[in-house]
Amino acid sequence: xxxxxxxxxxxxxxxxxARQHFRSPRxxxxxxxxxxxxxxxxxxxxxxxxxxxxxxxxxxPYEVLFLVSLFVLFSSTLGVVxxxxxxxxxxxxxxxxxxxxxxxxxxxxxARSQLQGLWLAVFTPTxxxxxxxxxxxxxxMNAWPTFGEFVYFMIPTALVIYWYACxxxxxxxxxxxxxxxxTLGVGVWMLFTxxxxxxxxxxxxxxxxxxxxxxxIEYNRFSEIVDxxxxxxxxxxxxxxxxxGEDRPTMGTAYIWTAAALWSLIPSTxxxxxxxxxxx
Amino acid sequence: xxxxxxxxxxxxxxFRYRLPNWPKPWLKRLGAGIHKVDLEVxxxxxxxxxxxxxxxxxxxxxxxAGLHAHDSGNVRLAGQxxxxxxxxxxxxxxxxxxxxxxxxxxxxxxxxxKRIVTMRGEGETPEQLLELVGMRSRMDTPLExxxxxxxxxxxxxxxxxxxxxxxxxxxxxxxxxxxxxAAFRRLLRNLADSGVAIIVSSHNLQEMExxxxxxxxxxxxxxxxxxxxxxxxKALGCSPSLxxxxxxxxxxxxxxxxxxxxMEMCEAWQGExxxxxxxxxxxxxGDEKHDVLQAIEGAGGRISMLQTVxxxxxxxxxxxxxxxxxxxxxxxxSDSMIPVRTWGVGEDE
Numbered sequence: 001x002x003x004x005x006x007x008x009x010x011x012x013x014x015x016x017x018a019r020q021h022f023r024s025p026r027x028x029x030x031x032x033x034x035x036x037x038x039x040x041x042x043x044x045x046x047x048x049x050x051x052x053x054x055x056x057x058x059x060x061p062y063e064v065l066f067l068v069s070l071f072v073l074f075s076s077t078l079g080v081v082x083x084x085x086x087x088x089x090x091x092x093x094x095x096x097x098x099x100x101x102x103x104x105x106x107x108x109x110x111a112r113s114q115l116q117g118l119w120l121a122v123f124t125p126t127x128x129x130x131x132x133x134x135x136x137x138x139x140x141m142n143a144w145p146t147f148g149e150f151v152y153f154m155i156p157t158a159l160v161i162y163w164y165a166c167x168x169x170x171x172x173x174x175x176x177x178x179x180x181x182x183t184l185g186v187g188v189w190m191l192f193t194x195x196x197x198x199x200x201x202x203x204x205x206x207x208x209x210x211x212x213x214x215x216x217i218e219y220n221r222f223s224e225i226v227d228x229x230x231x232x233x234x235x236x237x238x239x240x241x242x243x244x245g246e247d248r249p250t251m252g253t254a255y256i257w258t259a260a261a262l263w264s265l266i267p268s269t270x271x272x273x274x275x276x277x278x279x280x
Numbered sequence: 281x282x283x284x285x286x287x288x289x290x291x292x293x294x295f296r297y298r299l300p301n302w303p304k305p306w307l308k309r310l311g312a313g314i315h316k317v318d319l320e321v322x323x324x325x326x327x328x329x330x331x332x333x334x335x336x337x338x339x340x341x342x343x344x345a346g347l348h349a350h351d352s353g354n355v356r357l358a359g360q361x362x363x364x365x366x367x368x369x370x371x372x373x374x375x376x377x378x379x380x381x382x383x384x385x386x387x388x389x390x391x392x393x394k395r396i397v398t399m400r401g402e403g404e405t406p407e408q409l410l411e412l413v414g415m416r417s418r419m420d421t422p423l424e425x426x427x428x429x430x431x432x433x434x435x436x437x438x439x440x441x442x443x444x445x446x447x448x449x450x451x452x453x454x455x456x457x458x459x460x461x462a463a464f465r466r467l468l469r470n471l472a473d474s475g476v477a478i479i480v481s482s483h484n485l486q487e488m489e490x491x492x493x494x495x496x497x498x499x500x501x502x503x504x505x506x507x508x509x510x511x512x513x514k515a516l517g518c519s520p521s522l523x524x525x526x527x528x529x530x531x532x533x534x535x536x537x538x539x540x541x542x543m544e545m546c547e548a549w550q551g552e553x554x555x556x557x558x559x560x561x562x563x564x565x566g567d568e569k570h571d572v573l574q575a576i577e578g579a580g581g582r583i584s585m586l587q588t589v590x591x592x593x594x595x596x597x598x599x600x601x602x603x604x605x606x607x608x609x610x611x612x613x614s615d616s617m618i619p620v621r622t623w624g625v626g627e628d629e
Contacts, residue, residue: 012398013399016391016395020386023387024385094382095380095381098347099435102345102346102376104367104369104372104401105400105401110399279347280378
């Protein structure tokens with residue numbers, strides 16, 4: 001089978017996988033989350049009368065989008081957990097995995113189709129919610145983000161969903177039962193989404209960085225470095241990089257994009273390697 | 281075994297699971313598996329793989345299907361080494377039906393099968409196969425609404441995709457009603473007649489006897505005996521017995537039925553005056569059964585039941601391992617599956 005035919009097959013399988021997710025009841029929960037967070041966030045944050053924080057200016061649609069990214073980070077990554085926490089373990093438990101692994105298809109291709117399927121299932125409604133979000137921003141601010149800004153916003157969004165998809169499927173391939181699937185899936189999400197700030201503060205204090213003033217330049221620089229080890233942190237840094245003035249990260253663009261490249265490479269390589277050795 | 285060309289040959293195939301060795305997970309502990317299994321399956325034949333729970337039947341089937349990379353030994357498919365064939369070509373020879381696949385989700389059998397067809401990169405239409413396994417009216421039923429029997433049929437349809445030469449069926453009768461079981465047996469026989477080599481695993485010897493050409497007994501990961509049912513029974517000295525019941529006569533001693541015959545009286549059922557079993561090491565041919573019947577009826581007995589009773593799995597295992605039947609039963613319940621006589625316990629890699 002030539003390369004083109006293989007890629008076509010992977011895409012077809014990804015679509016099968018995504019379609020299954022689209023029709024699952026969990027998708028309804030995801031759509032509700034995205035509507036509430038991304039739609040609601042876009043509408044509320046672009047309200048000219050609203051003041052969220054003194055440090056952040058929301059004068060342009062992109063700045064609003066940047067703040068909406070916090071909601072994307074919360075809802076879309078939770079969506080990946082919702083759809084993907086048992087992506088492999090459920091099939092292993094039901095026996096479907098044995099049938100799939102016994103087929104004459106390269107395991108890497110099969111793993112990629114799972115990954116792309118999950119990514120597609122979360123990214124599609126997220127992209128739609130973001131598109132609706134900019135319409136809501138326009139309704140409030142009477143200004144659109146430029147096409148370039150929207151595309152730039154969507155690239156890190158697509159990437160962060162991809163990173164979480166890799167992490168979730170890797171965790172799911174390790175889990176032997178549903179309980180450990182939930183624990184691993186939700187645990188990883190909680191680590192990066194809810195307790196990373198605490199992790200950063202603990203590491204900073206251990207390394208002698210002053211953590212009594214979280215607005216200090218020293219702490220900000222340190223937290224930017226720690227953020228490179230979190231998918232959420234890299235996502236934020238990528239988006240911050242398009243901001244102007246003091247809101248831009250102090251770290252060089254090359255470091256951020258290198259971290260993004262490594263986050264795209266390492267979890268997916270680990271997942272593919274794990275999938276190759278997977279036993280039903 | 282009887283049949284056409286050998287399509288599957290296993291020589292000294294060994295595979296053992298690697299278990300995490302806490303608190304040193306990098307040092308994997310060797311777990312249960314299969315040990316030095318030799319097997320040859322010919323096209324057009326049905327091999328029954330039997331053994332108690334945890335004997336290694338599923339592991340053996342998964343090893344043949346390529347889901348476990350064997351540690352040592354050699355697997356040949358259609359006369360070629362599995363490794364030489366390459367993954368995709370090797371898998372095209374094999375159709376696997378795992379045990380009790382619990383198909384879930386809102387998709388339908390048609391879609392599930394289409395997905396597997398896409399994985400195989402073939403242009404087959406799933407509808408034909410679904411008809412073959414009796415799912416014509418359920419092609420578009422959501423998987424989550426299907427009974428276990430329907431799920432079994434869908435798994436069989438998946439195994440039949442691409443018309444493989446070797447069909448591996450793991451406990452296929454589970455969840456099927458007796459009518460579906462009979463239809464399933466007929467389907468397997470038709471497939472075998474068309475040249476497919478079939479391996480069916482089960483822990484039920486009586487069920488196997490109805491349709492297999494040969495039998496392989498697996499116990500603690502090792503092949504205990506292998507051959508036709510008669511050969512296996514003969515090799516293990518476990519030939520079938522005759523169970524006879526009736527009225528109007530008092531059974532004499534075993535000697536009156538010929539030399540080498542042992543007799544065991546059983547409790548008579550309602551309406552019977554006597555019930556006993558007769559056992560010979562060589563089993564019972566048609567003529568010998570006839571002689572027994574004549575001897576009883578000639579002495580004034582009226583036979584209400586004559587039945588050939590196959591040895592139980594415990595009897596066969598007991599004969600093969602030399603352990604008492606009670607110990608075998610106990611062992612089935614335990615999870616210590618490593619053949620102690622062959623392997624050390626608690627080895628590390």
